[in-house]
Structures are given as C-alpha cells and as structure tokens.
Amino acid sequence: MLTSIARKRIPSCRGCRTTKLCNFSTTGKSPTAVVMLNMGGPSRVQETYDFLRNLFLDGDLIPLPFQRVLAPLIAKRRTPQIEKQYADIGGGSPILRYTDYQGTAMCALLDELHPETAPHKHYVAFRYANPLTQETARRMREDGVRRAIAFTQYPQYSCSTTGSSLNELFRRGRAGEMGEVEWSVIDRWGTHPGFIKAVAQNVEATLSKFEPCSRSDVVLLFSAHSLPMSVVNRGDPYVLEVAASVNAVMERLGHSNPYRLVWQSQVGPSAWLGMQTGEAIKGLARLGRKQVILVPIAFTSDHIETLYELDIEYMKEGKELGMEIRRSESLNESPVFIRALADIVAQHLSDYSSRKIGPTSVQMGLRCPGCKSATCSQQKHWFSRGGR
Ligand SMILES: C=CC1=C(C)c2cc3[nH]c(cc4nc(cc5[nH]c(cc1n2)c(C)c5CCC(=O)O)C(CCC(=O)O)=C4C)c(C)c3C=C
Ligand SMILES: [Fe+2]
Ligand SMILES: [Fe+2]
Numbered sequence: 510m511l512t513s514i515a516r517k518r519i520p521s522c523r524g525c526r527t528t529k530l531c532n533f534s535t536t537g538k539s540p541t542a543v544v545m546l547n548m549g550g551p552s553r554v555q556e557t558y559d560f561l562r563n564l565f566l567d568g569d570l571i572p573l574p575f576q577r578v579l580a581p582l583i584a585k586r587r588t589p590q591i592e593k594q595y596a597d598i599g600g601g602s603p604i605l606r607y608t609d610y611q612g613t614a615m616c617a618l619l620d621e622l623h624p625e626t627a628p629h630k631h632y633v634a635f636r637y638a639n640p641l642t643q644e645t646a647r648r649m650r651e652d653g654v655r656r657a658i659a660f661t662q663y664p665q666y667s668c669s670t671t672g673s674s675l676n677e678l679f680r681r682g683r684a685g686e687m688g689e690v691e692w693s694v695i696d697r698w699g700t701h702p703g704f705i706k707a708v709a710q711n712v713e714a715t716l717s718k719f720e721p722c723s724r725s726d727v728v729l730l731f732s733a734h735s736l737p738m739s740v741v742n743r744g745d746p747y748v749l750e751v752a753a754s755v756n757a758v759m760e761r762l763g764h765s766n767p768y769r770l771v772w773q774s775q776v777g778p779s780a781w782l783g784m785q786t787g788e789a790i791k792g793l794a795r796l797g798r799k800q801v802i803l804v805p806i807a808f809t810s811d812h813i814e815t816l817y818e819l820d821i822e823y824m825k826e827g828k829e830l831g832m833e834i835r836r837s838e839s840l841n842e843s844p845v846f847i848r849a850l851a852d853i854v855a856q857h858l859s860d861y862s863s864r865k866i867g868p869t870s871v872q873m874g875l876r877c878p879g880c881k882s883a884t885c886s887q888q889k890h891w892f893s894r895g896g897r
Pocket of ligand 3: 734774
C-alpha cells in the first residue's frame with residue numbers, strides 16, 4: 510500500500526522526516542498537523558537513562574516527593590536492568606519507527622479521505638524520548654502550522670498517559686512555542702470499530718496456528734499495562750476503557766473463546782491492579798488449561814512490554830509449564846489499523862468543521878474524578894477553547 514501512495518508524492522520539504530509522502534512543500538499550503546502523542550522509548554540502548562529520567566520526572570505518571578532530586582537517582586539505579594532488556598529486544602524500542610510508519614501512511618490516506626484539509630502531515634510528540642514535545646513544537650512553528658489535531662496513540666484514556674501528554678502540549682502551546690495554532694483533540698478511541706477489527710484479526714491469525722480440534726479451548730489473555738491502585742482508586746477511566754476494548758473484541762470474535770483481562774508491567778513496591786499476567790498464566794497451567802494466546806490491548810505497536818516481558822519472560826515461563834502459548838501480533842504495520850487511524854481523524858475533522866463536535870470530546874470536558882492535577886483542569890479548559 511505504501512509504495513503505491515509514495516509514487517504519487519514528490520519528495521523534499523524542510524524539517525520533514527517523511528519527505529517521500531508529504532505533499533506540503535509542493536502545494537506551499539500550511540499543513541494540517543496530526544500530532545501523534547505517546548510516551549516513546551529509547552531508540553538506542555544508550556538513550557535508556559534519559560528516557561527513564563524523563564519518565565521519573567513526570568509527576569502526572571509517578572508523583573514523587575523531591576521529584577527533581579529523586580528522579581535522576583531512581584533512573585540511574587534502574588538503567589542497567591532496563592538497558593539489558595532493550596539490548597535483548599534488538600537494541601532499542603521500535604516505537605518511533607512504527608509511529609512514523611503509521612503516521613506517514615495515515616496522512617497519505619487522510620489526503621484522500623478528507624481533501625478539504627489536505628495536506629496532512631504527522632508529527633510525533635513523545636513524552637519521555639526523542640522527538641520530545643518541545644522539538645515537535647519547534648518543527649511545527651518552522652512549518653507554519655495553523656491547525657493541529659492532538660491525537661493520542663493510547664487507545665484508552667488515563668490521566669497518567671494521555672493526560673500527561675496533553676499537559677505537556679498545553680505547557681508548550683500556552684508558552685507560544687508553536688506559534689498561533691487552532692487545536693482540537695482526539696483523546697480516546699478504545700472501541701473504534703477499525704481498531705477492534707485490527708486486534709480481532711490478529712487474534713484470529715494466531716488462533717489459526719492451533720490445531721482445529723482444540724482451537725475453541727484456547728484461552729485469550731488480554732494483557733494491558735497495569736496501574737497503581739492509587740490511580741485506579743481516584744477513578745481513572747483507563748481500567749473501564751480497557752475492559753470496553755476487550756468486550757468489543759470478544760463481540761467481534763463472536764465470543765469464540767474463553768477469555769480474561771490481566772495486567773502486566775507493574776513497577777516498584779506499591780499496590781498495582783491485578784491479576785498479574787504472569788500469575789494468570791501459572792493459574793491456568795495449574796488448572797490444566799495449557800493453550801493460551803497473549804493479546805496486547807492497550808498499546809498500538811511493539812515495545813519492551815510485548816517484546817521482552819510477554820515474548821521472552823512469559824513465553825519462557827509458559828513453555829516451561831508445558832503450555833502451548835503464543836502472542837497475538839501488535840498492530841505495528843497492520844493496514845486495517847492504519848485505515849482505522851485515518852478514519853478516526855477524518856471523522857473528527859469532518860464533525861469539527863460541521864460543528865457537530867467541539868475541540869474536545871464530551872468525556873474530556875468532564876473533570877477527572879479524584880484527579881488533583883491543576884494542570885489537568887487548566888489544560889482541558891485551554892483545549893476546549895481551541896488552544897486559546
Ligand atoms: C497504556 C499503557 C501504559 C500505561 C497505562 C502506563 C502506566 C504507567 N507506567 C508506569 C511506569 C513505567 N512504565 C514504563 C515503560 C512503559 N510503559 C508503557 C505503557 C504504559 N504505562 C510502555 C509501552 C512502556 C515501555 C516503552 C517502550 O519500550 O517503548 C517504565 C520504564 C520501564 C521500567 O522501568 O520498567 C516505567 C517505570 C507507571 C508508574 C504508570 C502508571 C501510573
Ligand atoms: Fe486528570
Ligand atoms: Fe508504563
């Protein structure tokens with residue numbers, strides 16, 4: 510698909526890292542920016558410390574006393590262990606590569622689906638790794654962007670993920686680092702039919718690798734990044750929205766298999782939401798349910814949690830317990846998923862221009878229950894006025 514689209518476009522625009530598909534320089538029109546928000550990951554092992562330091566500095570993700578002092582110390586202590594994990598998955602996180610691939614293909618489709626706002630250009634704004642929001646702001650200013658959509662790449666909303674990215678974008682925008690931009694926000698899309706179809710297709714492809722006679726007994730373990738119980742207990746919507754995604758995938762699959770939702774990647778000594786993925790695998794093995802598929806449900810491309818924790822740690826554990834355990838592929842380069850991304854943005858642009866919707870979703874306009882972040886409420890107000 511990409512090659513045929515690429516042929517239509519003429520290369521070369523300044524500051525654009527996906528020049529092949531971008532028609533911005535050839536039309537001279539200011540692009541409609543689609544700003545893809547995510548946490549990011551170290552592209553090279555050597556960037557692990559900086560990534561972890563930025564992560565532990567984020568009070569929206571991990572509120573720490575004396576954060577500016579403690580964050581570098583915790584990052585330094587954690588770096589060797591995490592560096593080894595990135596080395597074991599091929600020398601770094603593939604998140605930037607996949608996000609650029611998805612963004613390039615999405616914008617090429619968007620130019621066709623919604624020509625009124627073409628050319629569309631994707632920008633990546635990571636919270637903890639390059640390109641950081643600050644650098645993205647500079648590139649948007651250079652490109653003369655006047656209209657932008659903040660598009661979270663976390664399907665389900667949490668104040669600690671999407672909320673944190675929007676807070677950072679708000680800080681940069683309010684400081685005028687992007688110039689004069691009219692903003693609108695896509696803050697959650699965990700039950701979008703295209704996203705659900707893409708996940709379901711990958712589950713079906715994995716199911717087809719099991720012997721037909723036992724296929725309907727395979728247990729689907731949907732695995733999402735856990736949350737500290739302190740975040741769950743303040744009413745963060747993530748848990749509910751992840752469950753809604755799982756339910757929608759199972760409906761799409763016609764409830765073909767037994768399934769459950771489990772939680773992975775807890776960090777540190779505090780209480781986190783369970784049951785943990787590893788415990789669930791062991792529990793199933795004890796019950797003699799030895800055929801399992803691990804389904805990542807809360808992230809749109811591969812990362813350390815799929816490639817290391819699921820593929821290396823849990824697969825090994827499962828195999829040692831005599832299980833036939835496989836993982837459903839992440840969405841990565843899935844054409845169905847890329848089409849879903851384009852559909853989500855095209856629908857948003859068209860509803861926004863016909864004033865069916867405002868700059869933010871109805872849910873985003875609500876105050877997060879229990880969230881004490883002053884920036885979070887200021888940010889919502891700022892975006893609801895289109896970034897003014
Ligand atoms: C939807 C996904 C994620 C949620 C929700 C989330 C919450 C969350 N995470 C931490 C702490 C850490 N997360 C780390 C890495 C990491 N987290 C996610 C996703 C979510 N996190 C991903 C995809 C990754 C890996 C990035 C990559 O490889 O590309 C880390 C660093 C790794 C480590 O030290 O173990 C920490 C720390 C908290 C506290 C939290 C909720 C409040
Ligand atoms: Fe919040
Ligand atoms: Fe995390």
